[in-house]
Amino acid sequence: IMQQGRKMTAVAQAAWAGFVRTGDVVVDATCGNGLDSLWLARAVGRSGKLYAFDIQADAVSTTRHLLHEHSSEHPDDAQDFEVVQACHSNLKEHVREPPQLVCFNLGFLPGGDRDIITRPGTSVAAVQAALDIVRPDGLVSVLAYTGHPGGREEYEAVRALGTRQDPARLTVFEQCIANRPTAPVLLLFLKRSPGQ
Ligand code: SAM
Numbered sequence: 001i002m003q004q005g006r007k008m009t010a011v012a013q014a015a016w017a018g019f020v021r022t023g024d025v026v027v028d029a030t031c032g033n034g035l036d037s038l039w040l041a042r043a044v045g046r047s048g049k050l051y052a053f054d055i056q057a058d059a060v061s062t063t064r065h066l067l068h069e070h071s072s073e074h075p076d077d078a079q080d081f082e083v084v085q086a087c088h089s090n091l092k093e094h095v096r097e098p099p100q101l102v103c104f105n106l107g108f109l110p111g112g113d114r115d116i117i118t119r120p121g122t123s124v125a126a127v128q129a130a131l132d133i134v135r136p137d138g139l140v141s142v143l144a145y146t147g148h149p150g151g152r153e154e155y156e157a158v159r160a161l162g163t164r165q166d167p168a169r170l171t172v173f174e175q176c177i178a179n180r181p182t183a184p185v186l187l188l189f190l191k192r193s194p195g196q
Pocket of ligand 1: 029032033035056059107109
Protein backbone atom coordinates (compact mmCIF):
# COMPACT_ATOMS: atom_id res chain seq x y z
CA ILE A 1 0.00 0.00 0.00
CA MET A 2 2.77 2.45 0.91
CA GLN A 3 4.28 2.01 -2.56
CA GLN A 4 1.28 3.91 -3.94
CA GLY A 5 3.06 7.06 -2.85
CA ARG A 6 1.55 10.23 -1.52
CA LYS A 7 -2.02 10.10 -2.77
CA MET A 8 -4.41 8.59 -0.27
CA THR A 9 -6.92 7.90 -3.07
CA ALA A 10 -4.35 5.55 -4.62
CA VAL A 11 -3.68 4.00 -1.21
CA ALA A 12 -7.43 3.39 -0.86
CA GLN A 13 -7.60 1.75 -4.29
CA ALA A 14 -4.62 -0.45 -3.41
CA ALA A 15 -6.54 -1.62 -0.33
CA TRP A 16 -9.66 -2.34 -2.42
CA ALA A 17 -7.58 -4.43 -4.83
CA GLY A 18 -7.08 -6.97 -2.04
CA PHE A 19 -10.83 -7.44 -1.67
CA VAL A 20 -12.50 -7.08 -5.05
CA ARG A 21 -12.67 -9.97 -7.52
CA THR A 22 -14.21 -10.47 -10.94
CA GLY A 23 -17.97 -10.80 -10.68
CA ASP A 24 -18.35 -8.89 -7.40
CA VAL A 25 -21.05 -6.37 -6.57
CA VAL A 26 -19.51 -3.05 -5.45
CA VAL A 27 -20.82 0.37 -4.42
CA ASP A 28 -19.28 3.81 -4.92
CA ALA A 29 -21.20 5.86 -2.34
CA THR A 30 -19.79 9.24 -3.51
CA CYS A 31 -19.15 8.97 -7.25
CA GLY A 32 -18.33 12.65 -8.02
CA ASN A 33 -16.45 12.74 -11.33
CA GLY A 34 -16.54 8.95 -11.55
CA LEU A 35 -12.84 8.15 -11.20
CA ASP A 36 -13.33 5.65 -8.38
CA SER A 37 -16.34 4.19 -10.22
CA LEU A 38 -14.16 3.63 -13.26
CA TRP A 39 -11.56 1.84 -11.14
CA LEU A 40 -14.33 -0.36 -9.73
CA ALA A 41 -15.81 -1.08 -13.19
CA ARG A 42 -12.41 -2.41 -14.25
CA ALA A 43 -11.92 -4.41 -11.05
CA VAL A 44 -15.24 -6.30 -11.13
CA GLY A 45 -15.08 -7.09 -14.86
CA ARG A 46 -17.85 -7.98 -17.25
CA SER A 47 -19.72 -10.23 -14.81
CA GLY A 48 -19.59 -7.68 -11.97
CA LYS A 49 -22.08 -5.04 -10.94
CA LEU A 50 -21.49 -1.45 -9.84
CA TYR A 51 -23.82 0.90 -8.00
CA ALA A 52 -22.79 4.55 -7.78
CA PHE A 53 -24.42 7.33 -5.73
CA ASP A 54 -24.18 11.09 -5.61
CA ILE A 55 -26.60 13.82 -4.57
CA GLN A 56 -25.49 16.11 -7.43
CA ALA A 57 -27.15 15.75 -10.83
CA ASP A 58 -23.93 16.84 -12.58
CA ALA A 59 -21.87 14.18 -10.81
CA VAL A 60 -24.41 11.50 -11.72
CA SER A 61 -24.47 12.44 -15.39
CA THR A 62 -20.64 12.74 -15.59
CA THR A 63 -20.20 9.31 -13.98
CA ARG A 64 -22.92 7.72 -16.11
CA HIS A 65 -21.35 9.11 -19.27
CA LEU A 66 -17.86 7.98 -18.26
CA LEU A 67 -19.05 4.45 -17.47
CA HIS A 68 -21.07 4.16 -20.71
CA GLU A 69 -18.13 5.28 -22.82
CA HIS A 70 -15.73 3.01 -21.00
CA SER A 71 -17.98 -0.06 -21.15
CA SER A 72 -18.56 0.30 -24.89
CA GLU A 73 -14.80 0.46 -25.51
CA HIS A 74 -13.90 -2.23 -22.93
CA PRO A 75 -16.34 -5.15 -23.17
CA ASP A 76 -14.36 -7.07 -20.50
CA ASP A 77 -15.12 -4.42 -17.86
CA ALA A 78 -18.42 -3.96 -15.98
CA GLN A 79 -21.43 -3.54 -18.23
CA ASP A 80 -23.97 -3.58 -15.44
CA PHE A 81 -24.01 -0.32 -13.51
CA GLU A 82 -26.64 1.83 -11.83
CA VAL A 83 -25.78 5.45 -11.14
CA VAL A 84 -28.32 6.83 -8.67
CA GLN A 85 -28.96 10.44 -7.70
CA ALA A 86 -29.70 9.95 -4.00
CA CYS A 87 -28.20 10.46 -0.57
CA HIS A 88 -26.00 7.49 0.28
CA SER A 89 -27.82 7.12 3.62
CA ASN A 90 -30.60 5.57 1.49
CA LEU A 91 -28.35 3.05 -0.21
CA LYS A 92 -30.26 0.04 1.16
CA GLU A 93 -33.28 1.13 -0.90
CA HIS A 94 -31.29 0.75 -4.11
CA VAL A 95 -28.63 -1.92 -3.61
CA ARG A 96 -30.30 -5.30 -4.07
CA GLU A 97 -27.32 -7.69 -3.69
CA PRO A 98 -24.86 -7.82 -0.74
CA PRO A 99 -21.78 -5.90 -1.95
CA GLN A 100 -18.16 -6.95 -1.47
CA LEU A 101 -17.01 -3.33 -1.20
CA VAL A 102 -18.67 -0.02 -0.39
CA CYS A 103 -16.37 2.99 -0.75
CA PHE A 104 -16.82 6.59 0.38
CA ASN A 105 -14.69 9.56 -0.63
CA LEU A 106 -16.13 12.25 1.63
CA GLY A 107 -16.04 16.03 1.35
CA PHE A 108 -16.78 18.13 -1.73
CA LEU A 109 -16.27 17.57 -5.43
CA PRO A 110 -12.90 19.05 -6.53
CA GLY A 111 -13.65 21.88 -8.95
CA GLY A 112 -17.32 21.85 -7.95
CA ASP A 113 -19.54 23.67 -5.46
CA ARG A 114 -17.79 23.54 -2.08
CA ASP A 115 -21.11 24.01 -0.29
CA ILE A 116 -22.33 20.64 -1.55
CA ILE A 117 -20.53 18.49 0.91
CA THR A 118 -20.98 15.27 2.83
CA ARG A 119 -22.24 15.79 6.41
CA PRO A 120 -21.55 13.86 9.63
CA GLY A 121 -25.16 12.71 10.24
CA THR A 122 -25.82 11.27 6.79
CA SER A 123 -22.24 9.99 6.42
CA VAL A 124 -22.48 8.00 9.68
CA ALA A 125 -25.94 6.68 8.69
CA ALA A 126 -24.59 5.69 5.27
CA VAL A 127 -21.51 3.92 6.67
CA GLN A 128 -23.77 2.08 9.13
CA ALA A 129 -26.07 1.03 6.24
CA ALA A 130 -23.00 -0.14 4.30
CA LEU A 131 -21.79 -2.20 7.28
CA ASP A 132 -25.24 -3.80 7.52
CA ILE A 133 -25.26 -5.00 3.90
CA VAL A 134 -21.60 -5.66 3.06
CA ARG A 135 -20.67 -9.35 2.66
CA PRO A 136 -18.65 -11.21 5.29
CA ASP A 137 -14.96 -10.72 4.37
CA GLY A 138 -16.03 -7.58 2.51
CA LEU A 139 -14.82 -4.03 3.05
CA VAL A 140 -16.29 -0.60 3.76
CA SER A 141 -13.69 2.05 2.91
CA VAL A 142 -13.99 5.69 4.01
CA LEU A 143 -11.61 8.44 2.96
CA ALA A 144 -12.21 11.41 5.28
CA TYR A 145 -10.81 14.93 4.94
CA THR A 146 -10.05 17.08 7.95
CA GLY A 147 -8.88 20.33 6.30
CA HIS A 148 -12.19 21.96 5.33
CA PRO A 149 -14.81 23.42 7.72
CA GLY A 150 -16.76 20.54 9.27
CA GLY A 151 -14.35 17.94 7.91
CA ARG A 152 -12.69 17.08 11.22
CA GLU A 153 -16.08 16.66 12.95
CA GLU A 154 -17.20 14.35 10.16
CA TYR A 155 -13.99 12.29 10.36
CA GLU A 156 -14.37 12.04 14.16
CA ALA A 157 -18.01 10.94 13.85
CA VAL A 158 -17.16 8.16 11.37
CA ARG A 159 -14.14 7.13 13.45
CA ALA A 160 -16.33 6.98 16.57
CA LEU A 161 -18.66 4.63 14.70
CA GLY A 162 -15.57 2.49 14.05
CA THR A 163 -14.39 2.45 17.67
CA ARG A 164 -17.86 1.26 18.80
CA GLN A 165 -17.75 -1.86 16.61
CA ASP A 166 -17.46 -5.32 18.16
CA PRO A 167 -13.98 -6.60 17.19
CA ALA A 168 -15.43 -10.10 16.85
CA ARG A 169 -17.51 -8.80 13.94
CA LEU A 170 -15.43 -6.06 12.39
CA THR A 171 -11.81 -4.98 12.31
CA VAL A 172 -11.40 -1.24 11.78
CA PHE A 173 -8.05 -0.07 10.40
CA GLU A 174 -6.98 3.54 10.21
CA GLN A 175 -4.27 4.84 7.92
CA CYS A 176 -2.92 8.39 7.87
CA ILE A 177 0.22 10.15 6.66
CA ALA A 178 1.97 11.04 9.91
CA ASN A 179 4.04 13.87 8.44
CA ARG A 180 1.18 15.37 6.38
CA PRO A 181 -1.48 16.20 8.98
CA THR A 182 -3.88 17.72 6.42
CA ALA A 183 -3.84 14.64 4.17
CA PRO A 184 -7.07 12.62 4.18
CA VAL A 185 -7.42 9.71 6.59
CA LEU A 186 -8.44 6.26 5.41
CA LEU A 187 -10.74 4.20 7.62
CA LEU A 188 -11.16 0.57 6.56
CA PHE A 189 -14.00 -1.47 8.09
CA LEU A 190 -13.35 -5.14 7.44
CA LYS A 191 -16.32 -7.40 8.18
CA ARG A 192 -15.26 -10.78 9.51
CA SER A 193 -16.81 -14.08 8.52
CA PRO A 194 -18.88 -15.73 11.27
CA GLY A 195 -16.65 -18.01 13.36
CA GLN A 196 -13.43 -16.61 11.92
N1 SAM B 1 -14.85 9.67 -5.75
C1 SAM B 1 -15.10 10.86 -6.53
C2 SAM B 1 -14.24 10.84 -7.80
O1 SAM B 1 -13.50 9.88 -8.03
O2 SAM B 1 -14.34 11.81 -8.58
C3 SAM B 1 -14.94 12.12 -5.72
C4 SAM B 1 -15.98 12.28 -4.62
S1 SAM B 1 -16.07 13.91 -3.90
C5 SAM B 1 -14.68 13.97 -2.83
C6 SAM B 1 -17.46 13.78 -2.80
C7 SAM B 1 -18.80 13.63 -3.49
O3 SAM B 1 -19.79 13.32 -2.51
C8 SAM B 1 -19.30 14.90 -4.20
O4 SAM B 1 -19.48 14.66 -5.57
C9 SAM B 1 -20.65 15.21 -3.52
O5 SAM B 1 -21.65 15.69 -4.39
C10 SAM B 1 -21.02 13.84 -2.96
N2 SAM B 1 -21.99 13.89 -1.85
C11 SAM B 1 -22.15 14.85 -0.92
N3 SAM B 1 -23.12 14.50 -0.05
C12 SAM B 1 -23.58 13.29 -0.46
C13 SAM B 1 -24.61 12.41 0.03
N4 SAM B 1 -25.30 12.72 1.13
N5 SAM B 1 -24.84 11.25 -0.64
C14 SAM B 1 -24.10 10.94 -1.76
N6 SAM B 1 -23.13 11.73 -2.26
C15 SAM B 1 -22.87 12.89 -1.61
